[in-house]
Amino acid sequence: MNFTLQHQAVNSQARAGKLETGHGTIETPIFMPVGTAGSVKGIHVKDLKEDIQAQIILGNTYHLYLRPGTEIIEEAGGLHKFNGWSGPILTDSGGYQVFSLGDIRKLTEEGAKFQSHIDGSRHLFTPESVVDVQRKIGADIIMAFDECTPGDAGYDYAKKSLALTQRWLERCVNQMEKTKPLYGHGQSLFPIVQGAVYPDLREAAAKHATSIPSDGYAIGGLSVGESEADMYAMIEVVNPILPKDKPRYLMGVGTPINILEAIDRGVDMFDCVMPTRNGRNGMLFTKNGIINIRNKKWAADFSPVDQDGTSFVDHNYSKAFLRHLIISNEMLGAQIASQHNLAFYLWLVKEARRQILTDNFKAWKEELVQQLGKRL
């Protein structure tokens, strides 16, 4: 895996880069659609590639481990063969999902014991086992096993939690060294910087992560309940410490505005379920603002879903028809809204890149964020 920093914006930390993987080159900044169980909800793989123009997708280790299980994925020859997505894949470590299980998981030094949300069966994730699972999934980018510290964690808890994440990181690194890729393409481990909303913890975390030579670094534990000001402040603490010549991935973020603000602060990679999840509920992101398509005002609006949109769904269907589908709980409504939102997110990062490369990012961003939050 090789990252080339192509351009740094003026008056901004925004960067344009190129990340070469065993499954093709990613142009950054980039947004990664979330394919929880190996499928981006409601989206055909060919549309993901040709229509949405996704360059890399994310898979959830926790979900894939439980269903279909690593054995099936290994037999298929890895997730790329299994789901038919031939571009790069990043998998999370499962930590975030396991910690979201609440009562049915228990954290120890060894790892996390949990019960499956599907059938109640008992499992143990350790730093070693989640590396092994991600090896078998065949992810191009493997995430370290960490504790995603809750947004409202007190300082003492956050400090202890970070120390655990750091010990686990070292175990992940060891396990990566002891094991090999299974399918002939390279796999890179990204450490995750935790530390909740405490600048000194984030600084220590960034320094510790940076001490481990890696192909990229992630910022985790943000967009988990803290304020947006805190989120941006933590990015500003961490990014200057991370190496300039490696990609930076902000996990699980966020709204189009969050993404532009984070790009402005030097982040290169993003993922979020928002475009698909909110889409299924009828929320559409556009460059002019947010549409709640359930709103009565769209009932007889026969204009295209998004006349500026890049997806075929933007032009083949009207707002009134999409509203009818969403209100009627028709699958096609969820499909259209998800596809629109993903195409919009991919447009957003592609346009951000273009603006960075032409040294107009800051002005473009300042103007666009005025629009993006509007309720249409």
Next chain:
Amino acid sequence: MNFTLQHQAVNSQARAGKLETGHGTIETPIFMPVGTAGSVKGIHVKDLKEDIQAQIILGNTYHLYLRPGTEIIEEAGGLHKFNGWSGPILTDSGGYQVFSLGDIRKLTEEGAKFQSHIDGSRHLFTPESVVDVQRKIGADIIMAFDECTPGDAGYDYAKKSLALTQRWLERCVNQMEKTKPLYGHGQSLFPIVQGAVYPDLREAAAKHATSIPSDGYAIGGLSVGESEADMYAMIEVVNPILPKDKPRYLMGVGTPINILEAIDRGVDMFDCVMPTRNGRNGMLFTKNGIINIRNKKWAADFSPVDQDGTSFVDHNYSKAFLRHLIISNEMLGAQIASQHNLAFYLWLVKEARRQILTDNFKAWKEELVQQLGKRL
């Protein structure tokens, strides 16, 4: 609307024809995907056209009347404009759905009073009002308002019910004459032949329907609980009475075998929710038999969904991946299975047509029905 009978099979009543409508020509025999609320569940309109190669779709008057309502559809300029499907559309009369409501509907000479399954609001459908609604929807083919006699109806009930259907048919015909198409394309009313499983009632019904000059005729009240033998017997009673130079539509039928047997008996048009509904549950129809993709035996079968299939989904996804999606309740699973099944149904009628035109239908059908029912 104009029907040309192009060829009659040897040793069979099977027919190949051409039905010209205001939205293009349909080659018969044909299967019509069901777009209940104006959308075929899980299928993009362009896939319906280009991938599945549907030639005509069906809309449900009951559902469209309740949601989005005829006002919105009229404002859109008709259902074709509203949902973006530019080919022919047939709408049912709403009778079947209303009569399925059970306790919350009441039948009188005037029509059917019912309560919406959505919000409990009270409505009245009459022969006149359902013609008006279908005028506003802009269906190329309008179905008469009838009582769909239950499959287990006794003779006396069936006879009284048929008499009502016949009086209602005459009121529909009057209303058609009193009204005009709204969107510049022609609209044709198809009478529906009822009579439950009683040959003399079916015969009387077919004669009465035939006495009304129409662009096509439908056989209703089959596949509603009676035996397959009864269904085929009723088709054999009705079809010889119907005019040879008009298309014959068997409503709500059925399995691939049902369709071939009905084609063999002179039916030209079909609709059924089976390909999409059963697809969502993981049942796949193929020329080699039926696959229950939930079955454990497919868990590690990485062969294409259907190597003989005509849809891109047949080749872009494996059986094992589709199984995983269906088991995991992923939307994409329902989309793939629905698209496969619809493409298979369209292949089936297209191939039947080809076999009729080359005078090989009977032999081809006899061989294929041996396969279609097998459990793979």
